[in-house]
Every structure is written in structure tokens, then in C-alpha cells.
Amino acid sequence: MTQQSPAPERRGRGRRPAAEVRREILRAAGELLLTEGMAAFTIERVAALAGASRVTLYKWWPSKGALALDGYFAAVGPTLAFPDTGDIAADLTAQLRAFVHLMRDTQAGRVMPELVGHAQTDPELSALLRERYSAPRRALAVEALERAKRRGQLREDVDPEVVVDQLWGACYHRLLIPDQPLTDEFAEALVRNLLAGIGGAR
Amino acid sequence: MTQQSPAPERRGRGRRPAAEVRREILRAAGELLLTEGMAAFTIERVAALAGASRVTLYKWWPSKGALALDGYFAAVGPTLAFPDTGDIAADLTAQLRAFVHLMRDTQAGRVMPELVGHAQTDPELSALLRERYSAPRRALAVEALERAKRRGQLREDVDPEVVVDQLWGACYHRLLIPDQPLTDEFAEALVRNLLAGIGGAR
DNA sequence: AGAACTTATGTACACTATGTATATATACGA
DNA sequence: TCGTATATATACATAGTGTACATAAGTTCT
Numbered sequence: 001m002t003q004q005s006p007a008p009e010r011r012g013r014g015r016r017p018a019a020e021v022r023r024e025i026l027r028a029a030g031e032l033l034l035t036e037g038m039a040a041f042t043i044e045r046v047a048a049l050a051g052a053s054r055v056t057l058y059k060w061w062p063s064k065g066a067l068a069l070d071g072y073f074a075a076v077g078p079t080l081a082f083p084d085t086g087d088i089a090a091d092l093t094a095q096l097r098a099f100v101h102l103m104r105d106t107q108a109g110r111v112m113p114e115l116v117g118h119a120q121t122d123p124e125l126s127a128l129l130r131e132r133y134s135a136p137r138r139a140l141a142v143e144a145l146e147r148a149k150r151r152g153q154l155r156e157d158v159d160p161e162v163v164v165d166q167l168w169g170a171c172y173h174r175l176l177i178p179d180q181p182l183t184d185e186f187a188e189a190l191v192r193n194l195l196a197g198i199g200g201a202r
Numbered sequence: 203m204t205q206q207s208p209a210p211e212r213r214g215r216g217r218r219p220a221a222e223v224r225r226e227i228l229r230a231a232g233e234l235l236l237t238e239g240m241a242a243f244t245i246e247r248v249a250a251l252a253g254a255s256r257v258t259l260y261k262w263w264p265s266k267g268a269l270a271l272d273g274y275f276a277a278v279g280p281t282l283a284f285p286d287t288g289d290i291a292a293d294l295t296a297q298l299r300a301f302v303h304l305m306r307d308t309q310a311g312r313v314m315p316e317l318v319g320h321a322q323t324d325p326e327l328s329a330l331l332r333e334r335y336s337a338p339r340r341a342l343a344v345e346a347l348e349r350a351k352r353r354g355q356l357r358e359d360v361d362p363e364v365v366v367d368q369l370w371g372a373c374y375h376r377l378l379i380p381d382q383p384l385t386d387e388f389a390e391a392l393v394r395n396l397l398a399g400i401g402g403a404r
Numbered sequence: 405a406g407a408a409c410t411t412a413t414g415t416a417c418a419c420t421a422t423g424t425a426t427a428t429a430t431a432c433g434a
Numbered sequence: 435t436c437g438t439a440t441a442t443a444t445a446c447a448t449a450g451t452g453t454a455c456a457t458a459a460g461t462t463c464t
Contacts, residue, residue: 015430015441039323044421053442058423113322116378120319121241126380134379149402158400161382162391165372170364173371176318176378177336178328180363189364197399198360200351218412218460246450255413260452 024050029071038114065125082140088148096187231273240316267327284342290350298389
């Protein structure tokens, strides 16, 4: 059992500072999400952990998914970076290895599939996840691929959006439907296959 | 609102034929899943729709996910096929186009992401989905790729498992995290990119 | 045919969670 | 300082989960 945070001592009946309450709620949401995951993530438990009233949560967050995503970002932070060394193969491999590490070896990574999973039945979360998580990350990768194309490292007729799905999408596949393991070798093979092609001597 | 099945008329207190009850439950589970999706799929509602007692469902199915998957297969059937014409590029494209069509244009396809989503917080469903859905389909694709390799249509050093993730995994990515649309052109580009490679003249 | 066994059913209970309504006390801003 | 915004306690109705118990009826074996 993971030790949960000490519940903050109760005050009386009246209002508490709004900023403080909001901070406590986000902290509690992030903590609960990372330690127990989406299955145990309920408005009820977040409120209790934050020492706040459920009514306050219902007032500010339209859905459980929205609250979970805010908690996720509060706990994890943005962490967006895509270094460009001029060698697209090396850059993609490095980026994918970092992604594999994040998803396989960190609490944040273990939670992300659950958020994506919950989004399948929560349109609110689906839209937020797209806007605040996947779209910005996808854009970074697409930009890197466009730059590589301008350097002549990619064929002119290739759609970078499709490439993103064949690299990161492949990783999400192994993450969400775990038939096969998510390894560094996998990340390297993804880039190798796609850049050089897998077709035979024909 | 989708018209739900007429609730079968009640019998008295005693036992009903086990086979009949099981059939009714699976029918109800499939119907509820396909018409209202995983969010509305509860033991309570399946029991009511089947005219059965909740207790019976709890007895035979270990989790909501397991029941949902049985309902899915009862409604949809197996539908496994991977024709081999001898041309791996054509076969992969045809297979992926069929998959895109299934996921985009049918009730079954609209439900599968929800099952995968629910599996993220239901280990029971995760295991069943792997055993009964993804593994058999993955195996078919891997076999087709192995045959192509023997015909010299694929490079010797390529891991077919990785290729599967770069084709079907890419589709699941667009399905589960819908930043970009799932189209026929996408399916075709996947095969083209991977077989020919996307690297430039270097 | 009868007995023994299996199992679906009705009913009930305790528990958790959702979402809303009401009144009250306090923080915040003009 | 006064008015408004809002966090709080409390209550309520609804829905779903999972279990327990006794009973009725299908099923199977002798």
C-alpha cells in the first residue's frame, strides 16, 4: 500500500482562500493519479485527500477526466523538448528512446495509457488531451521532420504526419496493447525500418 | 435514443435453463455495448436487458470487461482472414484498408477503442483482449510477413513484429488519439513509406 | 420415476460514488 | 467597509457494486 498524504487539518464552516484550495486540489489529484492510477481516481477521494469539499471540485472541473489531466500536469510539468542536431536519424532515435524510457520507467508513463484509455469514454478528456498533450508533441516532431526534409534527409513526397504515427504510434501500440515489449531496440528498429525501408532486393 | 430490446417476460422465482440464460445475457451484452458503448455498459443494465438476475452475471463473469468482450464476440463474430496473393505490398494495403473501413464505418469498430481503453484499468480485460483479439490478428500478419521474407520481398534482417506496430499500430494511434483522420490514403501511405523507405537521396 | 445436484432467482444489505440543493461563514475586491 | 464570490457543512436522490441467504426449478444420475 502506498502511504497517502496526511490529510490537512480541517477548518470551520466558511470559505478558505481560493488559491490555496486550488493548489491543494491539484496536488491531491496529481498524487492520487500517480500513486493509485485512474481506477482509484474519484472526485470523492481527491476531495478527501485535498481536505476540500466535493462541491468545490464539481464547481471548477467539468469532469473527472479534466481534473485528472490538470493533476497530471501539476505533478509532472510540461517537459517538452526536441533537440535538433542536424541528423534526423539520430534525433528521432534519441527522442524515441527517451519516450520509451519515460513510459516504461516512470510513474508519469504508467499513467498516460490510463488517461488515453479513459479518454475513449470521456469526450471532455479526449479534447483536452489532444489540445494540451498530443497536438503540441506531434507538432514538434512534424517540425523536425520538415526541417530534415529541407535538408534533403527525407523524400519530398513524404507526409510527416504519417511518419509520426509510424514512430510514436507504434510505441503507443505496444504500450496500450502490450503484446510485445517496449524496448530501446524497438525504438532503434522503428527509425531504421522507416528511413531505409524494409523492401527486399525485389 | 436507440430503441432497446423488449425485455423478455419474467418467469417466477425458480431456475431457468442455463443455456438459455447465457444466450440471453450475451445477446444483451453485445446489444448494449454496440448501441450505447462502454460508458453505459454496466452489469446492472445488462442484467435488466437480458431479463436475468445480477447475481447470475457475477457468478459467471469475473469482471465487467470480460463480459463486454464476450458480448462483443457474440455480436460481431470472429472475422479473421488474411488473403495471400504473393504480393506483400498489395496484401498489406488491402488488409489495412479493410481495417480502416471496419474501425471507421461500423459499430464494431467504434467499440473496439473503448474496449482497449477500458483494458487500461482492467487487467482481466487486458489479458483477454491480448489472448483472444490482438495476438491472433498479430500472428496472422507476422506469418504473412515471414512468407514475404522467404519470397525475397522483405529484407532478411527485418523483425516482422516491429513492422506490425508500424502499420496497425499507426492505425490504432489515429483511432485512440485522434489528432489526424483515419483514411484510405493513410493506409496506403503506411505501406509505401515502410517498404520503400522515407530517407532522401542523402 | 425418484433422488440428488446444480443453478437461476428474489430479496436484502452495506458500501461507494455521482450530482444537486440549501444555508452559512469567510475571503476578496472595489 | 460593504458587497460579492465562493468554500464549507449538510442533506438528499440516484445508480452501481459485490455479497449473503433462502427458495424454486431445471438437470442428471441411479
